[in-house]
Amino acid sequence: MPQSLLTPTALRRASLDAVLGYAWEADAVTASDVIENVGLTRSTAIDVVDELVERGLLAELPNARAAGEYQKGRPARRFSFLADAGYVVGVDAGRARLTATVADLRGETQAVRHLAADGSRDSAEDRRRDAVRVVDDALAAAGITRSEVSALCVGVPAPVDRNGSSPPHRDDFWRRMNPSFSELFGRWAPIVQVENDASLAAVAERAVGAAVGCDDFVTLLAGERLGAGVWVDGRLLRGAHGGAAEMVAFDHVAGVEGAWGLGYRAAELARRALAKGSLPSSSALRELDPAVIDGKTVLTLASHGDAGAMVVARQVGETLAVIAGVLASLFDSRRIIVSGAVAAGAAPVIEAALAALPQELDLPAPEIVASELGADIVSVGAVRAAVEAARTGVLDLPRFVLAS
Template sequence: MDATTATPSLRRHSLDAVLGHAWDAEAFTASDVMAHVGLTRSTTIDVLDELAGRGLLTEMPNARAVGEYSKGRPARRFAFRPDAGLVVGVDAGRGHVTATVADLRGTPLATSRLTVDPERDDPGRRRRAAEATVEATLKRARRARGDIVALSVGVPAPVDRAGRSPAHHDGFWERMNPGFVDTFASWSPVVRVENDASLAAVAERARGAAVGCDDFVALLAGERFGAGVWVDGRLLRGAHGGAGETVAFDRVDGVGSALGLAPRCVDAARAAIAAGILPSDSALSRADPKTLDAKTVLDLAAAGDTGALAVAREVGGALAGVAGMFGSLFDVGRVIVSGAIASGAEPIIAAAVAALPRALDLPAPDIVASPLGADIVSIGAVAAAVDAARAHALDLEAFALPHDHGRA
């Protein structure tokens, strides 16, 4: 490698390393950066000055001014500027669109939610709904489109590396992802579109039940199963974005379909009521099958109702099959039950854990509940947008040096 290519590469490496440290740190000095990154003092100071010139750092009052330094030259102190730009996370679900505007560290500034008719999921209507929701959220945050540096969208469809979904036999995937990567190209210099379960995996890795875990599956488990697969420290997608696609469960004994835990609970409970096989002391036996929902079944199970616990054991057997399949295919250490149903899923998880050791030869994955709740896809969308902003910050015109603006 000659000097003309080596110097820019080394410079970029130094900028990336220092920015990476600054993004996660509180106020810091050049010595702090040197200890974490391993650059010389002169290079560190030069890089810090450039990042400040790009608007990504701000120089703080020096250490003497804040009482941390008494002798010698006071150390210059810097801090990352999370307000230097905006990221946007969009959960474009089957029956809703939720948008969150956040700063560069992912701290939410405003959120808006729009309910959409799932029976009228025309591609144009979905695009307009997503745009309107983002626009409303920007207005709530009192910010403008020009402040956005990265935007991420989660959709209930496979998504490839380019942000596009493959053709589906009834057009469902194309309707769920009607070219969002193009829709928002004029809104943000970086647009990342992902499968919703993949964003659940991003959320779990960032701040959920998979922090520090490199091999896990985030299982959106409400109405239908959706799986975000994280192996060897990275998100798996596949050639068409279909890694973890759950149509395969149609052919798995004991699972039978991609139906999620909620309808399985209701179906099993209704079948037990109709067959008259529930214990006479079970409150579930007296429930109205027509109005029965999964929350009622799981609340009763959590309270120790014998009939509801029997239902949980039945559904837990199916969850064990799902976890066993992912454990066998991907050798993950953890399967995380994610989404709104996670908060009440402990009786099902306990039953699945009891059944799982018989399911596979590899060490069984742990099955745990997510702490992130119903907003997990939105949380993941914001985290993915932050990741995208971090990866591309030095290439964005918003963070160019003053003399480079307009040439990016």
């Protein structure tokens, strides 16, 4: 909106938002910095900075002379953003494991807590109880109370619309995974977001991972089940019901036939090969109980050159090539990022996929890379989303509103 159309109140709010956003990222700021980088007059810059100090979001630092950085003339007043003025919580509410990360307003981690859940008992009541428990455990570990939380974001293995709700599903799985988390945490957290877990993985990759500076990419959560967070033209896709890139589409794709993840596929193929007796005699997989074979074990062995595991990895890689080809054809992506716990052992799978990928595409083939953000990537993305939500809404929170 042009400044000439802003009311004095709206103009003031715009100035506060702009200065706070600048200070949020800076180590220290002066009025001159604000004038140069935000475009305010000196009197407005000084007035806005003083108000942010009064609101408890900025603090005045020792002046430049006292800090040994200024020798002559009148020293400039210096200010810093108070990252510990509030805190955010990022939650990965997976089906079998929940993770809560508490961070300050700049996203610096204060505490992380994990909670194993019984995936076979995924009732709404169980999910709500477990989510509250892991969040409260993380807050206690950080020495932070609920009243100090400015924003909270939860990632769930389900589509999520703009209101934080999940649509109906044939067996109501999505709503069991997201049992009104917005309402649950909204009872005490002033800003609450609920998002699809793969979308939050994409947020994490764009902020601090393999997609920094990339506007067109897909983050593929690929452990037990497939999930995709898609960025196109610098924007995260959501869809009318939060179902953009819903992986059930792969039920109908030859060579994939389902939304099973890469880890799941590696374990299943290894078990089948073991049952058939088709594994090379040198393969360590021959010595394992089929019940303990999992994707991590197979891919770790493949990365170490185990002949049987490498055959499995090549097969999984050929499937990944089909998946990447479909995603890249639909979204014209520059990069496909294999994310989550499975990424640590994904190198042999990605190598095989890259070899097969050109056959799947007419468009230029995307890169396929492994994430370095580990198993907690969804929680990392939830923290980043909560930080951004706090930046947008912190000035309206009661604890930062000036008394009349």
